[in-house]
Amino acid sequence: MPDRKGKFLHPSSRVALAKKELFKYYNVKRQHQREFLVNYPGFNFATDAEEISRRLNLNINIYQYIDTREAVKSLRSSAPRMWPINRRIDESNDIYNPFYQLLCSYHNTIINDDGEEINNDPEEQSRELLQSKIASTLQSANIVGKPTEFNILLVTDDCGNSHIMYIADVNGLLGIKICPICKVHAIPAHNKYGHVKRKMEAHMKKCKENKQLLLENTHLKLDYDGQIIKRVVLEKYPKPYAPHILQNKSYKYLLANNRVNELKPIKFYITYKFFTLDRKVNKKCGEFSFQHANLEPLCVSSTIKTKNKIKTIYFDNRTVNFIDEWLKLLFEEAKQVKFDNKYQDENIPQCFDVPVLGWDSSKFDTSLIFRNLHSNQYVISKYIGSGAHPKQIVVKNKENSVTLKFIDAKSYLAPNMEYDAFIKDIGKVVLNKPVFPEEYLNCDNYQTELDKSEAFPIESFINQLKNSSISISEYNNYVKKCESFVSRWNYMRHCIEQDTQMMLHPIDNMIDFYFEFKVDMLLNTSLAKNSCQVKYSFVYKDFDLSESYNDVIYDSQDPKDDEATERSSTTFGVAPLLKASPDVKQFILTPQYWQLKVNDYNEQDKRQKRDRKHNITIKDYEYFKKLFITHTCHMCQSRFNYKNKPTLDRIDNAKAHTKANVLPCCLYCNKYASNRDKNEARLMIQLRRFALKYGLPMTISDQQVYQLCRRDLTGGISYVAHRENIAGETKINKFIYDKYSNSVHSFDLPHVMTHVYSLDFN
Numbered sequence: 001m002p003d004r005k006g007k008f009l010h011p012s013s014r015v016a017l018a019k020k021e022l023f024k025y026y027n028v029k030r031q032h033q034r035e036f037l038v039n040y041p042g043f044n045f046a047t048d049a050e051e052i053s054r055r056l057n058l059n060i061n062i063y064q065y066i067d068t069r070e071a072v073k074s075l076r077s078s079a080p081r082m083w084p085i086n087r088r089i090d091e092s093n094d095i096y097n098p099f100y101q102l103l104c105s106y107h108n109t110i111i112n113d114d115g116e117e118i119n120n121d122p123e124e125q126s127r128e129l130l131q132s133k134i135a136s137t138l139q140s141a142n143i144v145g146k147p148t149e150f151n152i153l154l155v156t157d158d159c160g161n162s163h164i165m166y167i168a169d170v171n172g173l174l175g176i177k178i179c180p181i182c183k184v185h186a187i188p189a190h191n192k193y194g195h196v197k198r199k200m201e202a203h204m205k206k207c208k209e210n211k212q213l214l215l216e217n218t219h220l221k222l223d224y225d226g227q228i229i230k231r232v233v234l235e236k237y238p239k240p241y242a243p244h245i246l247q248n249k250s251y252k253y254l255l256a257n258n259r260v261n262e263l264k265p266i267k268f269y270i271t272y273k274f275f276t277l278d279r280k281v282n283k284k285c286g287e288f289s290f291q292h293a294n295l296e297p298l299c300v301s302s303t304i305k306t307k308n309k310i311k312t313i314y315f316d317n318r319t320v321n322f323i324d325e326w327l328k329l330l331f332e333e334a335k336q337v338k339f340d341n342k343y344q345d346e347n348i349p350q351c352f353d354v355p356v357l358g359w360d361s362s363k364f365d366t367s368l369i370f371r372n373l374h375s376n377q378y379v380i381s382k383y384i385g386s387g388a389h390p391k392q393i394v395v396k397n398k399e400n401s402v403t404l405k406f407i408d409a410k411s412y413l414a415p416n417m418e419y420d421a422f423i424k425d426i427g428k429v430v431l432n433k434p435v436f437p438e439e440y441l442n443c444d445n446y447q448t449e450l451d452k453s454e455a456f457p458i459e460s461f462i463n464q465l466k467n468s469s470i471s472i473s474e475y476n477n478y479v480k481k482c483e484s485f486v487s488r489w490n491y492m493r494h495c496i497e498q499d500t501q502m503m504l505h506p507i508d509n510m511i512d513f514y515f516e517f518k519v520d521m522l523l524n525t526s527l528a529k530n531s532c533q534v535k536y537s538f539v540y541k542d543f544d545l546s547e548s549y550n551d552v553i554y555d556s557q558d559p560k561d562d563e564a565t566e567r568s569s570t571t572f573g574v575a576p577l578l579k580a581s582p583d584v585k586q587f588i589l590t591p592q593y594w595q596l597k598v599n600d601y602n603e604q605d606k607r608q609k610r611d612r613k614h615n616i617t618i619k620d621y622e623y624f625k626k627l628f629i630t631h632t633c634h635m636c637q638s639r640f641n642y643k644n645k646p647t648l649d650r651i652d653n654a655k656a657h658t659k660a661n662v663l664p665c666c667l668y669c670n671k672y673a674s675n676r677d678k679n680e681a682r683l684m685i686q687l688r689r690f691a692l693k694y695g696l697p698m699t700i701s702d703q704q705v706y707q708l709c710r711r712d713l714t715g716g717i718s719y720v721a722h723r724e725n726i727a728g729e730t731k732i733n734k735f736i737y738d739k740y741s742n743s744v745h746s747f748d749l750p751h752v753m754t755h756v757y758s759l760d761f762n
Contacts, residue, residue, distance in 0.1 A: 025055070058150040061105045063167065063174070181207040234706060237668045238698035239684075240691035242540055244519050244533035249349040251518060256683035258545065262348075265515045266522040268340045269355040269507070270330065270404075271500045272302040274365050275436075275492065279443040296443060297368045299492065300326050302356075303500040304333045307340040310504070312497045316489070323372045330356070331397045334404055353394060353405040355522045357507065359419055359499075362389045362408040369406075384525060392525050409503065411526045412510060427506035435470055435478050436495040437461045450489050455482040539696060545682070548637070549689035587640040589625040594618065601648065601657040610656040616648075620659060624648075627664055635669040636685050649673060695734035695749050727754050 010016060019037075022028075028036045053060050151167040171177045171189050177200055179185040185203050187196060245252050254263050276295045299316035300323065313329055315322040334354040343350060358365045362385065370393075373380055378395050381403070385391035393406040413422065424431050440460035441449060449456075455478065462469045470478070485491040514521040514530055517537035524530050595618055605612050616624075628646045632639050640646040648657060649665035653675060665673070668688065673681040691698055700706045731748035738745060 025052070053150075056148075058148050059105065061102060061149065061151045061170070062154050062164075063102055063151065063170070064154050179203055179207055181211065232706060234703060235699055235701050237671065238688075238701045240687040241697040241699060242536055242687055242691075243529075244517070244537045245540070245687070247533070248520055248523060249351070250343070251520075252680070252683065253349055255545065256677070256679040260518075262343070262345075263518065264343075265511050265520045266341050266351075266355060267508075267511060268305050268307060268337045269357060269522060270302055270304050270334065270337060271357050271409075271503045271507070272300060272330075272361075272365070273358060273496055273499050274368055275299045275438055275496055276364065276368070277441055277443045277446055295364060295368070297323060298441070298446065299496060301493070301496040301500050302326070302330060302333075303497070303504065304337060305504055306336050310501070312501065314493050314497060316493070318489075323369055324375075327369070327372060327378075331400065331402050331404065334402045335400065338402060351523055353403045356404050356406045357409045357503065358406070359409055359422075359503065361406065362391060362410070366390050366393060366406060366408075407522075407525070409507065412521060412530065413527060422506050423502050426509055427502065428509060429502070429505050431502075433502065434481065434491075434495045434498055435461065435474060436492060439463060439465075450492065451487060453485075453487050455479045456488070539694075540687075540690070543687070543690050545686055547686075547690075549686065549693045585641060587628055587642055587645055589621070589628050589646075591618070591621055594621045594624065597648070605656040610654075612656050614658045614660075615656050616659055616662070623659075631664050633666040633669055634663040635665055635673065635682070636689060638666050640664070640666065644668075694751070728752060 019033075023033055023036070026036070049060055049062075052058065151170050153165040153167050153173070155163045155165060157163065167173055174186075175189050176186040177189045177196055179200065181204055185207070187199055187203075189196060239246075245255060251260075251263055254260050275298045277298050279294045279296050281294055297317065299314065301312065301314045304311045304313070311333065313326070313333070315326045319325060334356075337354045338352055341350075341354075342352070367388075373393070373395050377399065378397055380393060381396050382392065382394035383390060384393075390406075391408065391411055394403060395406070396403045409422075410417065413426075420431055420433070423429060423433070437456050437460040440456065458469070458472075458475050461475070482491055485494065511521050514534065517534045519530055519533045519537060521530055524533070598616055598618055602612060602615055605615060628640050633644075633646075634649065638644055644666050646664050647667050647670045648662035649670050650657060651661050651663060655661045669681070669685050672684045688698075690696070700709070730753045732751040732753055733746045734749050736745050736747075737743075
């Protein structure tokens, strides 16, 4: 093996082996090798790295060295105006420390003996064919297994020449540990607590599960970028989406038992408000943040609305631990509120949380009491929202089991609504709010100012943020009111109590407005949720528990039945668009399926220790085969097909699956009946049939459908349609995807469009 100078090298030396691979790569014949070495210009990564990774089955990862200190120095010299002279480089800061980073990668693409790439598109090739081609290619190239990781460091000298160095330990070089499966997730390699190995093993375990999930769902074309794909456990069968019913357990129970006239909303609650003081801090927080002041509570007031009276309580900082005392009294008063909200019939399920509403409390008030809620007396059972803006905090008292639910009243309103508009527009009352110079007081002057008995000067009402003040007439009215108060402390108490009392009118009006649609406002957390329930209240307004909704369920009918098909198409207003598939043909019981069911029922009875002497057996096959053909579900009267398979429902749940104790029942009805209340099961069955009849939304039960929807979903679900709607004439459409023809069909529903009452262009 010659070198550039004509000397021969030992065949087993590293240089000789490298040159052998070099000649093989460029296909250099033996007689031209010396000439090639003399004229060889060097390896061109831009054109040859990808080819090398293919031929040698390598994943080439190129790293580079980044010295941020040199970059900053060059920036200072080139742009001195952008970098002040007196600003020094803090080399103790991690952002100025040199580091290594991944520059680029060349990953292997499998090729065959003819130099052609193997197509790994799952749509064009089956997985078995793809795997066989890859295996044969690797064997022909004497390469077995996955591509080898080949990591190199790219170094540039002062003359501009680039050199490469082999990296034996990437984790040691970078100071981070990279997941070997996804090659994306990384954690610090040097953890002083020694949790690196445990964290990486936990991630790798999830990575393997994700890889398996993607392998099982190649048809979904999911790209795995190292982010853990969460598995969602879906319902086995679609449930009707009727949030105004199913998310209100009181309404659900009363509707199931034909007692809707007893339904009532949560009408009794508590309001509260804080006055705060600014304590100047003037503290630097980090490099770019500056804190000017802290908010400290000055006083708090609450108005308790019960069935017989309205009571107001007040505390200020002249009382030691006044927030703790306020909370203690609040829980005590909440007992009566809880009692007044209860149904007389204790069998009716309901939510016993007592609502405590503040105005704009998610930004300020909840942060003032959050520390006090973390005590041995209370337990925070639910926290919804971010750390800075909690939407809802549910707190339970350990002593008396009373639960308070702190809510911001602005959650039920449109954004940016002001307090005055809330009182006037929604409360429908004349705004007579007393004025108080809250901004004038601070931690340094509040005691001196509030101890005085005379009125505040007009200059104290200047609002520096809004650059405004009260008028002369407003100030004169304020002076007259002040004459009836002994001190400014008393006047401040009057102002804050008035604020909490004025909130009652608009809240009561909102409760009454939503209850017209059978929606309990205070049971929900936001305007969006209340609006959603109002919408579905309109959708289900014609729902009748005693009505039959079986005649239009296309999937539950035999497509060969011309009368049933015609009846279905007439109801929907169009001819049937879907082809009759084998999945909806009439169910025919087979001996194998019956044997499985018999074994399953015997196992159930054995676990429950029921008497199995007279249980159904394989000998009853002919009887039940005929029964499933001639009979329908005894609960919903649906015919059995391959989408709606039959089961056996026990008449007496205390007895086993005997021939005399079972009735045919579809799986959905049997599942929801189970050991539940029969009336509630009947409600769920009727809701489902109503939703199927009128094409209403139902929950997703198919993993493939969920993944297809979730893959490209960012933010909220958005639906955009462009069409002309004529009031009273245009019918609402339903879209159905036919997987056999791979097409989407649209047909009219019985509903006619009358109004467009909401548009969302967000």
